[in-house]
Amino acid sequence: MGTDWRxxxxxxxxxxxxxxxxRLGSGGTGEVFLAEDPKGLRCALKVLDPSVSGSDTxxxxxxxxxxxxxKRVKHPNLxxxxxxxxxxxxxxxxxLMEYMPGGSLRDVLNANPGGLSLDGVMSxxxxxxxxxxxxxxxxxxxxxxxxxxxxxxxxxVAKLSxxxxxxxxxxxxxxxxxxxxxxxTPAYMAPEQMLDSHSVDxxxxxxxxxxxxxxxxxxxxxxxxxxxxKTLAKALEGRSFPDVRLSRPDTPAxxxxxxxxxxxxxxxxxxxxxxxxxxxxTHPDRIxxxxxxxxPVPWYKDRYVLYAATGMALALEALVLxxxxxxxxx
Numbered sequence: 043m044g045t046d047w048r049x050x051x052x053x054x055x056x057x058x059x060x061x062x063x064x065r066l067g068s069g070g071t072g073e074v075f076l077a078e079d080p081k082g083l084r085c086a087l088k089v090l091d092p093s094v095s096g097s098d099t100x101x102x103x104x105x106x107x108x109x110x111x112x113k114r115v116k117h118p119n120l121x122x123x124x125x126x127x128x129x130x131x132x133x134x135x136x137x138l139m140e141y142m143p144g145g146s147l148r149d150v151l152n153a154n155p156g157g158l159s160l161d162g163v164m165s166x167x168x169x170x171x172x173x174x175x176x177x178x179x180x181x182x183x184x185x186x187x188x189x190x191x192x193x194x195x196x197x198x199v200a201k202l203s204x205x206x207x208x209x210x211x212x213x214x215x216x217x218x219x220x221x222x223x224x225x226x227t228p229a230y231m232a233p234e235q236m237l238d239s240h241s242v243d244x245x246x247x248x249x250x251x252x253x254x255x256x257x258x259x260x261x262x263x264x265x266x267x268x269x270x271x272k273t274l275a276k277a278l279e280g281r282s283f284p285d286v287r288l289s290r291p292d293t294p295a296x297x298x299x300x301x302x303x304x305x306x307x308x309x310x311x312x313x314x315x316x317x318x319x320x321x322x323x324t325h326p327d328r329i330x331x332x333x334x335x336x337x338p339v340p341w342y343k344d345r346y347v348l349y350a351a352t353g354m355a356l357a358l359e360a361l362v363l364x365x366x367x368x369x370x371x372x
Contacts (some may be wrong), residue, residue: 139203238265
């Protein structure tokens with residue numbers, strides 16, 4: 043294809059039987075556009091980058107398989123997929139999906155840099171947990187839970203999108219995924235996913251979900267500013283992320299415990315299922331906090347530390363005066 047494929051998808055252009063209205067966004071695998079069919083029905087058109095999809099027939103079969111799954115398994119917290127195909131005119135692979143006019147969770151975070159309200163966090167968390175319950179029950183692992191892949195409908199309901207890199211426990215096309223040993227977004231990936239993306243289970247999604255919850259509360263990821271290798275090195279050393287309450291003190295202790303446990307480096311120590319996460323989000327009073335360390339108090343706010351520091355300062359001042367007085371008497 044001599045022309046840049048993106049130049050074929052400008053507003054007003056025709057793609058198959060769809061008219062392109064505007065570009066909605068982009069990701070690691072392609073571009074998403076708002077499109078309209080001849081009857082005036084709107085949908086989201088995801089056109090896959092040819093460098094990812096190529097002309098491999100097996101790749102097209104894979105995305106068709108995933109689209110078929112998404113069509114069969116409807117859920118109020120999963121973005122509906124209508125179908126997948128290769129456009130005859132351009133040779134581009136594409137997916138047709140439900141249009142989500144509310145934008146993405148990333149948009150919401152950008153508009154609220156300090157984090158969302160606690161009610162807002164819990165609403166999104168429960169919606170995504172419900173979607174993960176179905177994904178787990180269907181033998182899948184999403185492998186790319188992040189704010190960019192959470193979209194909102196016109197009523198503000200959060201829905202999980204982009205099953206394009208999901209792993210089916212009974213269907214893993216190794217040839218289609220061999221090009222990249224690491225699948226997902228490093229900033230949100232569990233340590234075991236960084237090491238081997240093909241053998242992870244739902245606990246990797248739970249880890250990514252926990253990183254996202256920390257970001258929703260604090261306005262930043264717990265590994266903000268770190269490269270993937272530094273995050274992985276810390277995880278291999280067994281080092282956990284900082285308590286989210288250090289950045290968001292009004293976070294309830296139960297929620298802080300859950301976020302901490304969801305992002306533990308050792309998968310065996312995390313909540314074992316999406317259903318358990320949903321249950322704890324729905325009934326946070328069931329989360330034990332007895333062994334969870336209380337929120338560390340900065341030294342300048344701890345009155346006992348201040349008393350001790352003041353006493354030491356006074357004692358040091360008295361010692362200095364005594365030394366000066368003794369020196370003058372000599």
